[in-house]
Amino acid sequence: MIATMEQGQNVDTVTPGSIVASLEAVNKNYGNVRALRGVDFRVRAGQIVALLGPNGAGKTTAVKLLLGLMPPNTGRVRVFGGDPTNPENRMRTGAMLQVGRVPETLRVREHIDLFSTYYPKPMSSTKILAAAGLEKLSDRKFGELSGGQKQRVLFALAICGDPDLLLLDEPTLGLDVEARRLLWDEIRHLVGRGKTVLLTTHYLQEADALADRVAVINQGEIIAQGTPAEIKAQTSGKRIRCITSLSTPSLRQIPGVTEVKEDREAVEIHAREAEPVVRELLARDAKLSGLEITSAGLEEAFLALTQDSAKNGNHSN
């Protein structure tokens, strides 16, 4: 009891909704480069949170701060209510980082054995191998593995301690479609057991498919936060796709059209509302075919948000 009070730790963090990890007004610079600017970001228990942004946005920096690998210049980083460098917090956290080289002469099971030893209550090696899809590879030396297999070993090292919080930096980079789906399933399974996952990604589809909450980051600032649906709603709009003989310039002049793109034999028209534009199209081109109307996806929302923030960013610099 006394130990808990001295550390000031918020022990009761398994309650869904409580804050498991946070960046509070964090600035982080590398020399002249402002990698994170005034970032406020919270991860709540039991959720999958995706930090979505292009390369160089500051995602990896955010993860490294949460892991206590370096201190922020200003602001505060908190994990389980305490300092991320605290070994007790590290014992409840698992990390997957982008690594240039892992010792190649050690076998998969040896890597897992060593990392499991760091934790007070690791999972059994059978479970770890199964969760990472490595059952047949446990005796292989790391250097003999393919790129995707190496990623899975890094994932195994992140989960081996049965941590309450998982921080994954671009976990599906280099994985083929099937391996990616398997990893997504495993992440969902972990969250189903009460874990919390923060992953960074630049795959929009991944954030959309996996996350309960998405934070969009660009040039060191969080420019949007919310559920995938809320982010999409921030750029309302529809996508109208059709094959038409109408010229692109004339399409642009239809009222309500915000953007026209050519895609091989078809055109893709972006508009606030679909119906007036479609009425106009059908009136002008009776031979129009291949008509598809969809909501603007996360990709459009993301591009719109990052273009906006880039424009605004030029002012604040």
Added chain:
Amino acid sequence: MSAATMTLNNAGIERSSRHTATIYLKEAKYEFLKNLRLRMYTASVLSFPIMFYVLFGLVLNSKEAIGGTGVPTYLIATYGTFGVMGASLFGTAAGLASDRGLGWLQVKRASPMPPFAYFAAKVITSMVFSAIIVLALFTLGITLGGVRMPFADFARLLGTLVAGSLPFSAMGLALGYFTGPNSAPPAINLIYLPMSFCSGLWVPFLFLPKVVRQIALVLPPYHLSQLALGVVGAGAHQSNATHWEVLGAFTMICLGVARIGFQRDQGKLYG
């Protein structure tokens, strides 16, 4: 307090000391295995001192003496020093530079691994390789070179040389913090080969030019080799205490430099 909170409290308790000991042992075990299986490392670190010893101590000059000590015995001390230095430098510096530069050390630091276990494992591995080299030289010397000494002297020589791996492990840690994965091995060679020559590890100290002999007095390998030679009865001038003091001071300086590198790493890495 609910049962859930009680379980959390138990998860927050620090590791027992037995658990910590297990971590240190496993870290050292896997560091050793990792290096052992690295054929380039094992081959070069073991074979150079052995090859030189066989060539200069057993094939040539085996019946000669240097200042009263038989060449095969004399060269165990000097090539033993050379071998220990190489094993410690390459074992620590190259691995550390690579782990730092390529992100592996960050993965380990993000985990609950006690940072000291990482360094201790490297130092222990260097000591084990050092012991292997020295024992190999002993075996060759006894079987092929007619080296005869009391068992206690063999034990003291082994102990001296293995203890002497510590200053060079410290030096390796300092180097590892200030070189990159590709520049570490050449940097090590650039430093340790001239150092070895000037310390009398190849051409025996007595035969070095006077200028070089002055330089040797500030070189750690000179002091270690003098300690080793002292065990076999061929040491020269100063008391053992002086030699240990120089090595100790050198170790402290290197650890200080390594510590600066360690703290610098925390703010530096871009990602």
